[in-house]
Amino acid sequence: xxxxxxxxxxxxxxxxxxxxxxxxxxxxxxxxxxxxxxxxxxxxxxxxxxxxxxxxxxxxxxxxxxxxxxxxxxxxxxxxxxxxxxxxxxxxxxxxxxxxxxxxxxxxxxxxxxxxxxxxxxxxxxxxxxxxxxxxxxxxxxxxxxxxxxxxxxxxxxxxxxxxxxxxxxxxxxxxxxx
Amino acid sequence: xxxxxxxxxxxxxxxxxxxxxxxxxxxxxxxxxxxxxxxxxxxxxxxxxxxxxxxxxxxxxxxxxxxxxxxxxxxxxxxxxxxxxxxxxxxxxxxxxxxxxxxxxxxxxxxxxxxxxxxxxxxxxxxxxxxxxxxxxxxxxxxxxxxxxxxxxxxxxxxxxxxxxxxxxxxxxxxxxxxxxxxxxxxxxxxxxxxxxxxxxxxxxxxxxxxxxxxxxxxxxxxxxxxxxxxxxxxxxxxxxxxxxxxxxxxxxxxxxxxxxxxxxxxxxxxxxxxxxxxxxxxxxxxxxxxxxxxxxxxxxxxxxxxxxxxxxxxxxxxxxxxxxxxxxxxxxxxxxxxxxxxxxxxxxxxxxxxxxxxxxxxxxxxxxxxxxxxxxxxxxxxxxxxxxxxxxxxxxxxxxxxxxxxxxxxxxxxxxxxxxxxxxxxxxxxxxxxxxxxxxxxxxxxxxxxxxxxxxxxx
Numbered sequence: 291x292x293x294x295x296x297x298x299x300x301x302x303x304x305x306x307x308x309x310x311x312x313x314x315x316x317x318x319x320x321x322x323x324x325x326x327x328x329x330x331x332x333x334x335x336x337x338x339x340x341x342x343x344x345x346x347x348x349x350x351x352x353x354x355x356x357x358x359x360x361x362x363x364x365x366x367x368x369x370x371x372x373x374x375x376x377x378x379x380x381x382x383x384x385x386x387x388x389x390x391x392x393x394x395x396x397x398x399x400x401x402x403x404x405x406x407x408x409x410x411x412x413x414x415x416x417x418x419x420x421x422x423x424x425x426x427x428x429x430x431x432x433x434x435x436x437x438x439x440x441x442x443x444x445x446x447x448x449x450x451x452x453x454x455x456x457x458x459x460x461x462x463x464x465x466x467x468x469x
Numbered sequence: 470x471x472x473x474x475x476x477x478x479x480x481x482x483x484x485x486x487x488x489x490x491x492x493x494x495x496x497x498x499x500x501x502x503x504x505x506x507x508x509x510x511x512x513x514x515x516x517x518x519x520x521x522x523x524x525x526x527x528x529x530x531x532x533x534x535x536x537x538x539x540x541x542x543x544x545x546x547x548x549x550x551x552x553x554x555x556x557x558x559x560x561x562x563x564x565x566x567x568x569x570x571x572x573x574x575x576x577x578x579x580x581x582x583x584x585x586x587x588x589x590x591x592x593x594x595x596x597x598x599x600x601x602x603x604x605x606x607x608x609x610x611x612x613x614x615x616x617x618x619x620x621x622x623x624x625x626x627x628x629x630x631x632x633x634x635x636x637x638x639x640x641x642x643x644x645x646x647x648x649x650x651x652x653x654x655x656x657x658x659x660x661x662x663x664x665x666x667x668x669x670x671x672x673x674x675x676x677x678x679x680x681x682x683x684x685x686x687x688x689x690x691x692x693x694x695x696x697x698x699x700x701x702x703x704x705x706x707x708x709x710x711x712x713x714x715x716x717x718x719x720x721x722x723x724x725x726x727x728x729x730x731x732x733x734x735x736x737x738x739x740x741x742x743x744x745x746x747x748x749x750x751x752x753x754x755x756x757x758x759x760x761x762x763x764x765x766x767x768x769x770x771x772x773x774x775x776x777x778x779x780x781x782x783x784x785x786x787x788x789x790x791x792x793x794x795x796x797x798x799x800x801x802x803x804x805x806x807x808x809x810x811x812x813x814x815x816x817x818x819x820x821x822x823x824x825x826x827x828x829x830x831x832x833x834x835x836x837x838x839x840x841x842x843x844x845x846x847x848x849x850x851x852x853x854x855x856x857x858x859x860x861x862x863x864x865x866x867x868x869x870x871x872x873x874x875x876x877x878x879x880x881x882x883x884x885x886x887x888x889x890x891x892x893x894x895x896x897x898x899x900x901x902x903x904x905x906x907x908x909x910x911x912x913x914x915x916x917x918x919x920x921x922x923x924x925x926x927x928x929x
Contacts, residue, residue, distance in 0.1 A: 371803075373758065406886075409827035409841050409870050410695060410921070411740040412797065412804055414709075414716070415753065415760035415781040418737060422758035441714060442737060442755065446693060451667035453867065453888035453896070 387431035405458035417442030524561040530571035532597035537573030549636035558909030663918035681914040707741035775813035819857030834878035
């Protein structure tokens with residue numbers, strides 16, 4: 291089992307250089323997530339994405355691709371202590387899968403998160419389980435598994451900081467970002 | 470008070486006891502030897518196994534210089550010893566202002582008729598001064614005021630960086646003599662120091678003496694780090710490091726600062742703890758939505774899988790004899806505690822009361838297991854017997870987590886986080902410790918917010 295995923299691991303090593311940027315941008319992107327669930331991957335977004343990947347990382351083109359990912363919805367939410375994908379989460383991931391297939395050279399990293407109402411180590415595992423469930427859904431929809439890396443942050447990177455049910459619901463999430 | 474039976478011995482062993490020499494400590498550039506001898510073994514001791522204890526009053530004289538007067542370093546040492554003993558909750562310091570003039574040197578026998586009216590059961594006297602080379606020279610005698618016997622005596626020397634450690638070691642002798650328990654003052658704590666906004670918390674490994682002094686940062690804060698754990702020698706720390714955004718278990722050598730990633734595996738390794746010999750680590754590996762428990766041979770960095778289920782199996786902790794492992798798993802539907810043999814066989818659930826159970830840690834004595842419990846929106850720190858019976862909750866809060874044992878198994882340290890408002894106010898996160906009787910909960914002083922404590926073994 292350990293050997294099987296080695297190619298994925300190697301791919302993630304190659305891409306380590308751009309991870310800092312993608313992590314910080316995912317936080318900003320998630321803020322606009324609720325504003326538009328409207329756009330599926332359109333032809334214009336595809337062109338922009340190809341520009342982003344072919345012109346060797348022009349920052350503006352990358353930003354465009356990030357905005358497109360945000361516009362299809364980069365975040366899915368989970369119930370307490372659950373990694374089940376709700377209908378709403380599946381709808382978001384259907385759009386993400388279409389976006390990925392329309393931009394076949396893009397690679398993404400899915401960050402799995404938990405609320406603060408669990409212990410640190412268990413929440414690291416729970417975040418991994420959520421990220422894996424998200425990845426597995428995208429793969430089932432035809433996305434090549436080698437294009438998707440996952441990482442768990444447990445309860446370390448909340449998007450809403452308040453100690454209340456509203457914040458906790460926002461923090462039980464998996465966020466897809468450009469890798 | 471009836472538990473404070475002490476000093477009823479009729480044994481009349483001479484105070485001129487032979488010293489049993491114990492080699493206790495090497496400092497970086499200075500050999501430090503402290504000798505101590507116990508005179509007779511007849512002293513009846515405090516029973517500290519259950520319930521709230523009335524503290525034992527002890528008088529700790531300011532250690533004197535060659536002129537027979539309290540020296541500056543002697544005052545400092547007496548204060549450290551006093552603070553240690555009082556912090557345990559098992560001792561009270563007889564007010565030094567009320568002191569009868571203590572003997573001018575530890576070689577002079579105290580006038581006991583002056584001391585017994587103060588209610589003190591023990592009297593610690595000593596000399597401490599810096600010699601011509603700037604080295605600390607120290608001697609001490611612990612007297613039983615009731616039986617008027619010399620209980621323990623010793624001495625040694627150290628360079629100035631060793632002053633606090635010598636004081637902790639003398640406090641350990643006093644603790645050991647009066648409680649019959651192994652001590653814990655000459656120990657350190659490694660933990661995670663927290664700063665910055667709640668959604669981008671900066672976390673650094675830090676280390677300090679158990680009383681909060683000699684604080685040092687071990688990592689820069691550039692990378693997220695979590696859950697440090699001491700090796701059995703206290704020379705290394707295993708921890709989770711997000712270097713390169715790849716969460717993985719690392720090993721840090723404290724003296725050199727050298728850090729090493731332990732193996733490269735697909736998926737995330739985390740939740741490390743050493744086995745009692747220090748040759749192996751037990752940890753979790755999360756992959757494809759499953760988290761299982763693995764054992765790593767530290768020489769080869771090869772992994773052996775111990776659990777194999779679709780569930781989350783994490784937070785493993787060895788029994789002190791290395792024969793069994795306690796961990797938490799959601800295999801039964803909710804997070805509960807399980808015990809298995811060290812080879813992964815004979816898995817048995819041990820937590821059956823209401824609530825979710827997490828972060829089990831086996832006591833160094835082997836008889837009980839500390840844990841974090843979540844129930845009805847509250848968090849608790851508790852202990853239970855190894856078979857799950859006898860659960861007792863020792864601390865509670867909005868969020869309390871991550872108990873760690875003092876090496877004598879009598880005191881637990883953990884962290885407590887207050888709730889945070891929507892604008893990020895509040896959320897104070899501090900270390901606390903509590904006696905396993907549930908009494909004497911105290912905050913541990915740290916320069917900033919603090920979490921994930923790990924208590925070292927007794928230093929060598």
